[in-house]
Amino acid sequence: MDEKGRTLKNNNMEDEMDLKRGPWTAEEDFKLMNYIATHGEGRWNSLSRCAGLQRTGKSCRLRWLNYLRPDVRRGNITLEEQLLILELHSRWGNRWSKIAQYLPGRTDNEIKNYWRTRVQKHAKQLKCDVNSQQFKDTMKYLWMPRLVERIQSASAAATVATTTKTTTTTGSAATSSSNTTSNNQFMTYDYNNNSMGQQFGVVNNDYITPDNSNVAVSPMSDLTEYYSAQNTYPEYYSGQVGNNYYPDQDLVVPQILPDNYLDYSGLLDEDLAVMQEQSNLNWFEDINGATSSSDSLWNIGESDEDLWFLQDQQQFNNNGNF
DNA sequence: AAAAAAGGCAACCGCGGTCAT
DNA sequence: AATGACCGCGGTTGCCTTTTT
Structure with a gap:
């Protein structure tokens, strides 16, 4: 038991046995998918046992939710x-x-x-x-x-x-x-x-x-x-x-207008001015200086995604506005 | 071409909350 | 009410791949 009284070890006898960890094999995936297809998801510990998997319930749940679930979307994050x-x-932080x-x-x-x-x-x-x-x-x-x-x-x-x-x-x-x-x-x-x-x-x-x-x-x-x-x-x-x-x-x-509506309408020139003043524009100057030096941070893995950033920063430097 | 460094991502872990007994 | 099992979340790790040196 730890200081809060929780059991540190799972009492389930199955879990005392050697449990597999690490990457899932195709065979394990197949077992898990098959089992869920006929019995549904939930009660992960017993599901793991019944499906014949030497995995923790947690591991099965994670594998299913993050990878095997049919509606998991693949590919790059879109714009x-x-x-x-x-x-x-910006609204909820790391939620x-x-x-x-x-x-x-x-x-x-x-x-x-x-x-x-x-x-x-x-x-x-x-x-x-x-x-x-x-x-x-x-x-x-x-x-x-x-x-x-x-x-x-x-x-x-x-x-x-x-x-x-x-x-x-x-x-x-x-x-x-x-x-x-x-x-x-x-x-x-x-x-x-x-x-x-x-x-x-x-x-x-x-x-x-x-x-x-x-x-x-x-x-x-x-x-x-x-x-x-x-x-x-x-x-x-x-x-x-x-x-x-x-x-x-x-x-x-x-x-x-939803609860989580994010209001940008307050973005005025005055706001920008305050923002610039607060940050003393040091970071813009840093960026500007960096672009002309050989070890520019903008040279790191320059992709389209990085370049636009540079362009915006430079534009800001030149015009003092967007 | 090879080694080192960085990036990307799947999986694990601990914690806190909830549920069932 | 107390206890233990389960679940879900957020943080972290570690391995494989890609990029850089």
């Missing part, structure tokens, strides 16, 4: 998912399980790993703590808006492709048309009007269901689904005249 993770983490509820098919483990590898890497490159205000500001004012931009342009490109494919218009006409009339205008991030919060940052429980155990994983992200929802539920959106969309005046979402 939309990245945006959601950053946003939800991985809670965050994972809003990313169907993604496990808390995966999100946690994403955070630890990708996000903390950026913090490291900026030579600041991942929990510091400085880094939070970087995420909020640089990273997330940039993600929105990238989502927007990717979406626009997809629309162009679709339009070109399904109409007989010329390529240039199709491009021009889609740039001004597609749903993607909804995604427009207006740096001057600072209206991002009204266009993204909305996690709508109507569209992102925490209980995804029986929901087929859509190839389309939930965020995208939400954005396109303005067509399905036009009553939530008003004031759109023709194809002209004016973010600040037109979007009306009070009825569905």
